[in-house]
Amino acid sequence: MxxxxxxxxxxxxxxxxxxxxxxxxxxxxxxxxxxxxxxxxxxxxxxxxxxxxxxxxxxxxxxxxxxxxxxxxxxxxxxxxxxxxxxxxxxxxxxxxxxxxxxxxxxxxxxxxxxxxxxxxxxxxxxxxxxxxxxxxxxxxxxxxxxxxxxxxxxxxxxxxxxxxxxxxxxxxxxxxxxxxxxxxxxxxxxxxxxxxxxxxxxxxxxxxxxxxxxxxxxxxxxxxxxxxxxxxxxxxxxxxxxxxxxxxxxxxxxxxxxxxxxxxxxxxxxxxxxxxxxxxxxxxxxxxxxxxxxxxxxxxxxxYHRKNEIDFSSSKFTKYAVAFNEEPDRMTFYKSRQSEKWWLEVESLSNEKGSRIVPCSYEDYLQAINGEVPNRWILTQARIG
CATH class of the missing domain: 3.40.800.10 (Ureohydrolase domain)
Incomplete structure (x- = not known):
């Protein structure tokens, strides 16, 4: 064109x-x-x-x-x-x-x-x-x-x-x-x-x-x-x-x-x-x-021009954190970039067919999770995934 x-x-x-x-x-x-x-x-x-x-x-x-x-x-x-x-x-x-x-x-x-x-x-x-x-x-x-x-x-x-x-x-x-x-x-x-x-x-x-x-x-x-x-x-x-x-x-x-x-x-x-x-x-x-x-x-x-190209969460650029819960969800997974120190959260779908999504989050979300609280960002994302 x-x-x-x-x-x-x-x-x-x-x-x-x-x-x-x-x-x-x-x-x-x-x-x-x-x-x-x-x-x-x-x-x-x-x-x-x-x-x-x-x-x-x-x-x-x-x-x-x-x-x-x-x-x-x-x-x-x-x-x-x-x-x-x-x-x-x-x-x-x-x-x-x-x-x-x-x-x-x-x-x-x-x-x-x-x-x-x-x-x-x-x-x-x-x-x-x-x-x-x-x-x-x-x-x-x-x-x-x-x-x-x-x-x-x-x-x-x-x-x-x-x-x-x-x-x-x-x-x-x-x-x-x-x-x-x-x-x-x-x-x-x-x-x-x-x-x-x-x-x-x-x-x-x-x-x-x-x-x-x-x-x-x-x-x-x-x-x-x-x-x-x-x-x-x-x-x-x-x-x-x-x-x-x-x-x-x-x-x-x-x-x-x-x-x-x-x-x-x-x-x-x-x-x-x-x-x-x-x-x-x-x-x-x-x-x-x-x-x-x-x-x-x-x-x-x-x-x-300061982008870090942080999209591959399986790479060594990220540290993975798993937080256990007594109720649903029984576990919550976070990723932290070793380069930028930014955080992401993996949200599981209620339907096995739809898999999961990894969405940006903050350190505050991680602190909430380790204190036993489900972050609001996790709740909203799961509701949209269905």
């Missing part, structure tokens, strides 16, 4: 001054006149100036309204981190005739990129674009795990609500259904209907309030490490650190916490796409939000 037909090239005049020798801008190959060789890249950046999911009309004739444009100016000016840097910028996706067309275009692009082991980093656009990002995994013929960082849970049943308030419902109703787990990080209880939280609980999905993230962000690392795709709604970040969204929210994650979550995502051996949505440049007077997003992407890139 010729990907270039889906993208608008970047205006080189905007980025001409951003090629300082040690900055990312000097290392990222971008689409100006020639489409970059994305097949040999580790990460591909793409902008999606699609806002119809918010109930707006796309401002396609105003390049300055593109969220990705402002973020790029900040990102390209950041100094390159350690290690190699094989990154391309594909430009901005041409929106479809209607919103569904944009979803399908995004699906095709995500599908093609991840099939060639290139990670798409999507800068949107409204949060409903995560539906197109999610559909890009349909071809894998396996279940996938998704994590979304948001101050609310976009799962309303109101058909009159904007698309960016109901895309999680679209994902749950999508056929074929290949969603194994959903992790919701940073929600604020007063912004979420109790019925929505009851639905997440019924489906055995994980949900963490913003206060839980503040208290122990390290416990979010296994949640993110499980994910195949991560989506980030900028409204999850407090207004002081990211004012470029509406309505304004004085509470939420700090910019530092957002960067930490992106570092976790970059470090994860299983995560293959990142989407950052709901940035509105016209509300970002001093471009503080753009700087926050650019730094989040920088940490994601750094995390990626």
């Amino acid at each position: 010729n990907l270039s037909i889906f993208f608008e090239p970047l205006n080189e005049d905007v980025f001409a001054a951003l090629n300082k020798p040690r900055t990312l801008g000097a290392y990222i190959t971008r689409f100006v006149s020639k489409f970059p060789d994305w097949r040999s890249a580790d990460i591909a950046i793409l902008g999606v100036n699609e806002t119809r999911g918010r109930g707006e009309t796309n401002e396609q004739d105003n390049p300055a309204a593109s969220p990705a444009r402002v973020v790029r100016k900040k990102l390209y000016n950041l100094n390159k981190g350690s290690g190699r840097c094989r990154i391309v910028d594909l430009g901005n996706l041409r929106p479809g005739i209607n919103l569904e067309d944009t979803y399908l275009r995004l699906k095709e692009i995500v599908e093609l990129l991840i099939s060639h082991n290139t990670i798409p980093v999507i800068i949107g656009g409204s949060h409903d674009l995560e539906y197109g990002q999610y559909m890009g995994y349909e071809h894998l013929d396996r279940v996938v795990n998704m994590v979304t960082v948001d101050s609310s849970v976009d799962m309303t049943e109101d058909e009159d609500a904007p698309a960016n308030k109901r895309q999680l419902r679209q994902i749950l109703m999508h056929e074929p259904n290949y969603l194994f787990s959903l992790g919701q990080i940073g929600y604020q209880s007063y912004l979420v209907e109790p019925e929505v939280m009851a639905t997440l609980e019924k489906l055995h999905f994980e949900a963490y309030r913003v206060g839980e993230v503040h208290r122990n962000i390290q416990e979010m690392e296994p949640v993110v490490r499980l994910a195949d795709l991560l989506t980030f709604d900028i409204s999850a970040i407090r207004f002081q650190d990211a004012p470029g969204y509406q309505p304004a929210n004085p509470f939420g994650l700090t910019g530092e916490e957002a960067c930490q979550l992106c570092w976790y995502a970059g470090m994860s051996d299983t995560l293959t796409s990142l989407g950052i949505y709901e940035y509105e440049p016209e509300l970002d007077e001093r471009e503080l939000t753009a700087a926050t997003i650019a730094t989040m992407i920088w940490y994601f890139i750094e995390g990626y």
